[in-house]
Amino acid sequence: xxxxxSIISEKGQVxxxxxxxxxxxxxxxxRLIFDLKDDLIVIKKSGTINLSEILNRQKPWKKSSxxxxxxxxxxxx
Numbered sequence: 001x002x003x004x005x006s007i008i009s010e011k012g013q014v015x016x017x018x019x020x021x022x023x024x025x026x027x028x029x030x031r032l033i034f035d036l037k038d039d040l041i042v043i044k045k046s047g048t049i050n051l052s053e054i055l056n057r058q059k060p061w062k063k064s065s066x067x068x069x070x071x072x073x074x075x076x077x
Contacts, residue, residue, distance in 0.1 A: 016043075 004017030016026060024045060026032070031046035063071075 002017075002020055002023060004020050006014045006017065008014055021027070026045060033044045033046055035042040035044065
């Protein structure tokens with residue numbers, strides 16, 4: 001396990017420790033995803049998130065597609 005510390009700058013910026021950047025292959029210009037889980041911040045490289053993670057965060061669909069289409073039509077009438 002690699003543990004590093006950093007200080008938040010006046011602008012809210014944080015430097016990711018060099019050893020962690022190298023281990024994850026993070027370089028200047030890479031996009032990161034910040035995910036808040038209770039009091040824990042999870043930081044991921046943008047390319048590491050997958051569709052199933054996104055779908056699992058969504059609330060379950062509670063309407064039938066027919067009912068949804070009917071409601072849409074009513075809105076446009």
